[in-house]
Amino acid sequence: SLGYFDRQKSFAYLRKCGISSLDQQKKMWALTKGHPLALSLSVSAFSGVIDDWEGAGGEDWFDQLVELWFREVPDLAIRQWVESAAVLRKFDQESLSYIGDGMISSDMFTQLCRLSFVRKAARGWMLHDLMRDAVCKMLKERSPSRYKSLLVRCASYYKSRINHAPRD
16 A cells, blocks of 8 residues: 655655656645645646646546546445545544435445545544545536535534533
C-alpha cells in the first residue's frame, strides 16, 4: 500500500517526472493533495503547457481518477454509502446510518473502510479529500435532490449532537 505524499515528496516526484516549474508543482499539489494515483494521472495529463493542463486536461484526469476509484465499488449499496460519507468530513457507523437514513451493517461498514480512498482519522474515518469533492460534485450534478437530502440529514445529525452535548 502506497500512502499519501507530503508536499516535499510530491514535489520530488513531480521533478522526477520532468515537471520543474515550482508554480506547476504547487498547482498539482493543491489539486491532488498528495494522493499518488492522482499525482500520476495529473502528470500524464500535463503536456508541458500550464494553460492547456488547467483547461481541458485538469478536468479530464480528475474525472478519470474518480472513475478508477469507483471501479473499487461495484456494489451499488456500498456506492450509496460512499455518497453519504462524502457529505460528512469524518464518519463512523452511527453517523453514516443517520445520514444514509438506514442502518449500515458492520460488514458493509468494514467493506467501506477498506476502500483505498478511505482512511482512519482521529475520530472515525474519512474519504480522501479529492474523492469527497468529486462525489459531492457528481451528486450535485446528477442527483441534486439526493444531495440536498443528505445535506439536510447531515445538518440535523450535527444539530442533534450539539443539543445533546454537555454544556461545559
